[in-house]
Amino acid sequence: MAEVKFDLSGKVAIVTGGGRGIGRAIALGLAGAGASVVVCSRTQQEIEGVAGEIRKVGSKSLAVTTDLTVNEQIEHLVDATIREFGRIDILVNNAARSFLRSLLDLREDGWDKVFDTNVKAVWLLSRAVARHMMEQKSGRIISITTVGAEKAEMGMASYGCSKAALKMLTRCMAREWAPYGINVNAVGPGLTRTDFSKPIWSNPEVAKHVTTAIPKGRLAEPEEIVGSVLFLASDAASFITGHSIYVDGGTLTT
Ligand SMILES: NC(=O)c1ccc[n+]([C@@H]2O[C@H](COP(=O)([O-])OP(=O)(O)OC[C@H]3O[C@@H](n4cnc5c(N)ncnc54)[C@H](OP(=O)(O)O)[C@@H]3O)[C@@H](O)[C@H]2O)c1
Numbered sequence: 001m002a003e004v005k006f007d008l009s010g011k012v013a014i015v016t017g018g019g020r021g022i023g024r025a026i027a028l029g030l031a032g033a034g035a036s037v038v039v040c041s042r043t044q045q046e047i048e049g050v051a052g053e054i055r056k057v058g059s060k061s062l063a064v065t066t067d068l069t070v071n072e073q074i075e076h077l078v079d080a081t082i083r084e085f086g087r088i089d090i091l092v093n094n095a096a097r098s099f100l101r102s103l104l105d106l107r108e109d110g111w112d113k114v115f116d117t118n119v120k121a122v123w124l125l126s127r128a129v130a131r132h133m134m135e136q137k138s139g140r141i142i143s144i145t146t147v148g149a150e151k152a153e154m155g156m157a158s159y160g161c162s163k164a165a166l167k168m169l170t171r172c173m174a175r176e177w178a179p180y181g182i183n184v185n186a187v188g189p190g191l192t193r194t195d196f197s198k199p200i201w202s203n204p205e206v207a208k209h210v211t212t213a214i215p216k217g218r219l220a221e222p223e224e225i226v227g228s229v230l231f232l233a234s235d236a237a238s239f240i241t242g243h244s245i246y247v248d249g250g251t252l253t254t
Contacts, residue, residue, distance in 0.1 A: 005235040009034030012085040013233070014077070014129065016068060016121075017095030019046030021194030022144065022222045026092055027061075028053060029226035030233065036060035038081045041095060042067050060085070068095055068121035069113075078128045087136060090233045091129045093122045093143040093166075098159040098196070111158045118162035119169060126173055126184075134180040140233045141177075143170050144225075145188040147248045163188075167244055174242030183241040187228045190248030192220040215250030 013030045017023035018039030024046075031037045031054040039047045039054075039061065047063035054061035062084050066077045081088055097117045099110045126141050133139025148156055149163035167186055174184040191210060193201055201207045201219055211218055228245045231237055246252055 006230060007034055008090070008230070008233060011035040011089040011233070012038070012081065012087050013090035013092065014038045014040065014081055014088060015092045015094055016066075016125065017041050018050055018092075019043050021196060022189065022192060022225050023092070023094040024050050025222035025226050026094060026229050028057075029223075029230055030090065030092075031057055031059035031061065033230055033234075034059065035090065035233075036062075036085055038062045038064060038077070038084070040064045040066040040068075040077050068125060069116045071124055074121065074125045074128055077125070078132070082132065088129050088132050089136075089139060091126060091139070091141045092229060092233075093126065093141070095121070096144065096159075096163075096196075098156065100155045100199070101158075102155055103157050106158055114158040114162050115165070118159070119165045122166060123169060126169075130173070130177055130180070130182055133182045134177070137181040139180075139182040140237075141173060141182060141184040142229055142232050143184075143186045145170075145186045145244060147188055147190045147246060147251045149188060149244075150246075150252055170244065171242045178241055183232070183237065185232045185237070185240060185242065186244040187225060187232065188244050188246040188248065189225045190214060190220060190246070190251040192222055192225060194222055213251070213254060214248075215253060218249065220247060220249060 013035045015027040018027040019041040044065045051061035051063040066073045145163045148160040149167045170186045
């Protein structure tokens with residue numbers, strides 16, 4: 001029987017937005033599978049905290065304060081990772097932002113901020129990382145999208161459009177970089193209990209309305225998103241590229 005490997009010992013991963021929520025869970029999950037993990041976000045205290053948690057479980061970690069909408073800071077993140085660990089095997093593009101606004105009320109700079117973070121920064125960082133992965137002739141890039149990339153949600157147009165663009169960017173990167181040994185995929189969570197979605201789950205009436213529309217009848221916990229990322233980062237997914245896995249409790253069946 002073929003041996004399936006999920007072990008990430010010796011691998012070096014970067015997780016954007018790794019200071020809280022889904023990104024924190026992914027950073028801890030990758031570390032638990034043996035990877036050294038670089039965590040970044042704009043909030044130093046949060047990423048230092050996660051890096052400390054990772055070191056406690058015996059893996060190596062580095063926290064690099066980064067605003068991903070500034071290209072010089074993206075380059076600094078990549079340089080700092082290479083200086084510390086000498087290679088990059090896994091990039092998880094998790095950081096994102098959103099505004100809850102109708103299309104009539106959404107401001108032009110709001111649209112731009114969402115696209116700068118959720119699409120442009122992912123392209124710039126993935127490209128900077130891919131240049132190292134190409135030299136190594138291997139790498140995994142995993143971007144976190146959402147069910148909102150497939151389904152129009154009220155007040156979420158800029159976010160949904162940005163994540164639909166990210167899904168397409170995933171396919172474009174997969175196509176262009178497959179010859180260099182780089183697999184590029186996406187994971188799309190459904191509603192997950194984090195600060196991001198707190199306005200929904202902290203209001204019992206809204207939460208009841210929303211969870212009724214989820215076949216599993218509840219939100220995901222951040223830890224439930226981790227398995228799909230570990231799978232795509234592992235040898236078990238060596239021939240999978242350009243795809244999106246939805247972790248949504250059945251949301252997209254409705
Ligand atoms: N929660 C949900 O229901 C849900 C559902 C579907 C998909 N998702 C997706 O899952 C991912 C994580 O979401 P979450 O719920 O964990 O969100 P969250 O708790 O708000 O965390 C977002 C992370 O992104 C970082 N970030 C935002 N802008 C940044 C920037 N310019 N530079 C660097 N870091 C930045 C934040 O850190 P700083 O603000 O400190 O920089 C934070 O660490 C996102 O891609 C989101 O679209 C979430």
